[in-house]
Amino acid sequence: MDKIFDILVAKFGSDLISLAEKKYLEEPRGRYQSNPMPIIKPKTTKQVSEIISFCNQNNIRVIPYAGGTGLVGGQTIKTNKDTILLSVERMQAIRDILPDENIIIVEAGAILENVRQAASNIDRLFPLALASQGSCRIGGNLATNAGGVQVVRYGNTRDLCLGIEAVLPDGSILNGLKRLRKDNTGYDLRNLLIGSEGTLGIITAACLKLFPKPKETVTGLFVISNPEIAIKTLAELQAKLDTSITAFELIHKQSYNFLSEVCPDVKIPFDKHPEWSILIELSGGMGSNLESRLFEGLEDLFKEGLVSDALIAQSEKQAKEFWDLRENIPEANRRIGSISNHDISLPISLIPKFIQEMPTYMAHLADLRINCFGHLGDGNLHYNVFPPLGKNKNDYVHLREEIKTIIHDKINEFGGSVSAEHGIGRLKIDDLEKYGDPVKLIAMRSIKNAIDPKGIMNPGAVLRESK
């Protein structure tokens, strides 16, 4: 490493290159670490291009790094080959913002929260919303095709991106920042780079869609009898309120139990933790009359007693409290300590059957606790498995692989996906190989070999490194 560090400093100067501090070498869950290595922090796309071109010529491998919040180990690597981290954190500029076109052009290092704020400052909405939005960066969001809580209305990051500027593995710059909503001119390289997790190039900037900022928002927490009713509620509301539904999150009792145990500052608005509840957000233009339309929409379900305890936030503060509750669930899970976490998606109508049956397939292992919550409106659940009450996860980690296999086999049987929004990274390569379409895998490898024949870009992420 010393040799490559010296070579890079000599070439690019100590302003750009340093030894990576500890925070760059591990991911949020602490499951993956990088070995010590140099980190380079370019300030411009031209510098990125020069660096990548140099790395390509000298067989130096590059791990792209944005906010470091990825949950599948894609931003980390253990290797003894010449490798560097390339962080886009100094490329934070908002290059342009065009209210009339509802467009913002930002560099890859812009923090998601700042992009949302910049849009808000001109009375627009950039709808990508994740609990990690104070740290994650647009380059990482695009590279992982992040989802979040508003996908049900606005789609995931892919749907929010009109154009991409990127540096390809040979150092060439792809100038794809056109502000066009229609452009059918051949292969869509933008969509190839989105979700490629740094394996096909470095995203340096993006042209993103903005939306009118909602003038009315209603946030509600509803107690429901079971997940089937959640699906019914979603269908009723979609039929009656259509695109006004901007979030639809399922929360199980276990989430409330964990929150009250380890996050006592989070306010839980129910005296008794409900078995199942949904957090609904509706938004629309002035005079949308959403609250009354929401109650009208759910009238039949209320009458039948299938939806009860409807709490509607009476202020922005209370709406934030409802969202804090939802957004703190991952932190509560972390503090309790899970054996395994699963970011899965299913055909929406099969979700109740999956939730009901799944514990029975694991019952022989131990009296495991399950915290199942997530973006029900997109068919995306976070299905996390915990040790029995009073036990430590370390005594159960030996079950992790077995639990994972049971859950993922079932997901596959149900026609679902073993990675709904976090990606493949280094964590789910075995799963991609086991459950992925073989033809897709061959095509993916051909694309990788064509664009990155030397395999310098994020080797061993998404696709297993060839020997």
Ligand SMILES: Cc1cc2nc3c(=O)[nH]c(=O)nc-3n(C[C@H](O)[C@H](O)[C@H](O)COP(=O)(O)OP(=O)(O)OC[C@H]3O[C@@H](n4cnc5c(N)ncnc54)[C@H](O)[C@@H]3O)c2cc1C
């Ligand atoms: C508390 C918490 C909540 C989260 N909630 C959600 C959620 O609701 N939905 C969701 O989808 N994800 C969620 N995530 C996961 C994570 O925030 C997202 O995946 C995020 O989009 C990653 O962005 P990042 O900037 O941190 O990327 P990083 O972690 O730095 O990188 C992620 C991947 O992208 C690659 N990459 C980074 N920058 C570039 C670039 N410029 N060009 C090419 N490749 C690049 C990296 O090599 C790596 O493979 C959450 C994470 C945390 C910690």
